[in-house]
Amino acid sequence: MNIDRLAGILRQAAKDEIMPRFRRLDDGDIRTKTNAFDLVTEADTNAERVITAAINEWSPDAIVIGEEAVSANPKLLDADFEDRVVIYVDPVDGTANFAGGLPLFAVMAAVVQNGETVAGVIYDPLGDDTLMAERGCGAFQVFPDGRTVRQSFADPVALEEMGGLASCSYLPDAVRGTVMGNLSRVKMWANYRCAGHEYRFAAAGNVHFLMYNKLMPWDHVAGALIMQEAGAHVARFDGSPYRHTDRGGGLLVASNKDSWQALRDNVFTV
Structure with missing residues (x-):
């Protein structure tokens, strides 16, 4: 190809x-x-x-x-x-x-x-x-x-110094408010309503994390590979690898495994 x-x-x-x-x-x-x-x-x-x-x-x-x-x-x-x-x-x-x-x-x-x-x-x-x-x-x-x-993903920093992009709109109602409250623990977060540009921004090292819940393949299969090739740690919320057949289970991208775990434990507690 x-x-x-x-x-x-x-x-x-x-x-x-x-x-x-x-x-x-x-x-x-x-x-x-x-x-x-x-x-x-x-x-x-x-x-x-x-x-x-x-x-x-x-x-x-x-x-x-x-x-x-x-x-x-x-x-x-x-x-x-x-x-x-x-x-x-x-x-x-x-x-x-x-x-x-x-x-x-x-x-x-x-x-x-x-x-x-x-x-x-x-x-x-x-x-x-x-x-x-x-x-x-x-x-x-x-x-x-x-x-x-x-392209190279951002180097790891402490949780309180992290800035990232998160799509909270597809989180279950029962946890959306909790996650949005938890995001106050990081320095900055935003959402562009365009995964493509979020992946582009992250690949160049401009943010420390990305988070998505709804996983349609045309939105995330290309970006997830690009993040891995840029050096990021990419996994679903349960820690398993993301595959093109996954439709749910969330996706969390971070600078390395330790940063991923810190975000998972303290922010994205879904």
């Missing part, structure tokens, strides 16, 4: 289908899926269609599973493709931001082979650069002129 070719497909789709619609959407171009923050736009559907077609032409044996395809046919996530190359695609990660004209959205893809994530790509249409990783090869930010910058 040529990761540069995959990154090029995402970039071209963004230029053709996403950016021409940014801040130019009509009311009929935006639809609500499950709630006011779960949206789909013409950019999502058209970009996914173009990306899927391009991957199918390039690699016809691969199975492409896009967010909008699953929205139309949820059974796609239950199919057993363990012996196939599977490419998860999020055509516009951060759709609510995109629809609201906020320049925090990304295009993501992850490649899974024989049940193992082997590559991840996160493209920023506004910055026109790509964050990418292949298993065992490190994580890199790649610019249009070919310049590459190796």
